[in-house]
Amino acid sequence: MTAGEFPDMGAKTVTERERKFDFDDGRPVPRLAGVGPVADQAPPRESRLDNTYYDTRDLRLARAGVTLRRRTGGEDAGWHLKRPAADGAREETQLPPGDHLPAELAEAAREWTGGADLVEIAHLRVDRFTHDLTAADGRRLAVLTDDHVHGERAGEHAHLDRWRELEVELDTGDPGLLDTLTRALVADGVRPAHWPSKLRRLLADDLAAAGAPGNAGETVMAYVRTQVEAVRRHDEGVRRGDGDAVHQLRVALRRLRSALRGYRRLFVRERVKALADELKWAGRVLSPARDGEVRRETLLGELAKFPREPETEHARRTLESRLDEAAERERRALLAELTSERYARLLGALDEWVADPPLTTSAESGRRELRKALRRADRRLAAAMAAVRDARDPDAALHEVRKKAKAARYVADAARPVLGKRVRPWRRAVKSLQRELGEYHDLVSAGQLLREQVGDSVSDAFVFGRLYERGRARCAALRADFERRDLPGAP
Secondary structure, three states: OEEEEEOOOOEEEEEEOEEEEEOOOOOOOOOOOOOOOOOEEOOOEEEEEEEEEEEOOOOHHHHOOOEEEEEEOOOOOEEEEEEEOHHHOEEEEEEOOOOOOOHHHHHHHHHHHOOOOOEEEEEEEEEEEEEEEEOOOOOEEEEEEEEEEEEEEOOOOOEEEEEEEEEEEEOOOOOHHHHHHHHHHHHOOOEEOOOOOHHHHHOHHHHHOOOOOOOHHHHHHHHHHHHHHHHHHHHHHHHHOOOOHHHHHHHHHHHHHHHHHHOHHHEOHHHHHHHHHHHHHHHHHHHHHHHHHHHHHHHHHHHOOOOOOHHHHHHHHHHHHHHHHHHHHHHHHHHHHHOOHHHHHHHHHHHHHHHOOOEOHHHHOOHHHHHHHHHHHHHHHHHHHHHOOOOOOHHHHHHHHHHHHHHHHHHHHHHHHHHHHHHHHHHHHHHHHHHHHHHHHHHHHHHHHHHHOOOOOHHHHHHHHHHHHHHHHHHHHHHHHHHHOOOOOOO
16 A cells, blocks of 8 residues: 655545455455465454445446545544546545545545535445564565445435455555465455445445436446446356356346447547457356356257157256256356456456546547447348358358347447437347347257267167257258348448
């Protein structure tokens, strides 16, 4: 942590460099002594922090990644204004304790509030256990805190929540120490935090429900914010093993990537490409587990339509056992990737994008840029559809059409709050095309798996063959529907 003084305000500013981690109740705090230059981990110091958070009623500070709070308890009691800084750090202005919001902080917050009234929005009580991480010479390099949090959302959407998290904050150590300590914690089974801050977790549903204001940049960023919150919510569901969480997480990642690529002219080009590439990687990480879920649903669903005969039941048990084994392998591989540093960096990059979007001057335009993006998506889809006719591999070509249709639909979703009814017919047609080609792709994928199966008996092979032929017949019907389809143009 670095600090500086602002004598004219009577305030102190500090720059925080920290990492947060979700932590299960009942687990002992990991030992970090011996990791990198850390020679010792001190016993915990206990404190209780009471934090009251302030924002506008429409959460303008939270949407900008800015936090305004009053804290009692701990070493830094007082009023704090936190805002994003370079390289993922946070800059915090601190003023001494007092019953009323200091005018200096209210004025500093006007950059984001526009002068709207500040009201109490949440309260967090934290039972904190602090461990100093010191070098061999006794110098404190970093601080490890074990926080037991009780949160209360104030106002119209009041609710309660409780959780536990770890936090590592750099003190005098080299910035690279954070990466070293993160690797050690992840290796010990600690999960990078789903949420960038305690307050963000408490406000997740409110932030996800954000409306879209007027210009193109604000419209697309409202959509991006919703998807970032969805990523964090469904990421947590994947780790818990919730039924549809893998699918929903992959959808949120794809929606984000489609929106950023579809509206790339609104953002700095290099930043869009870098983030879109990482979102593509994360989508690939999820694909084996999700594809396995789809194959299971497709094959067992089709098999359930067969007469209930001994041969069919034996083939079903054989197939189900193999699918279960594959699903367990894919889940273990997926969880390993979700606890990786690369995935943690992606979550951090999404938070930075939401807090400080790299918008260009094109973002200040109104509907014109939104319509241009829709027409670009429409042209890419039309080109993919035309390419199917002469394709050497029709299955791959139709899958490409499906991907273009899905991207076009997500581009339309981002613009819908502004373009409204004008985009509805085109979006509906694109969604219908995507759905049909999704069924086609699922059947093709299931057929590929069936070709690889060797039954435990001749009857198994016979049943698998019938399933395969049934799938190909349905694919032929879907292909015929595709060839008759005529999409309306984008608005």
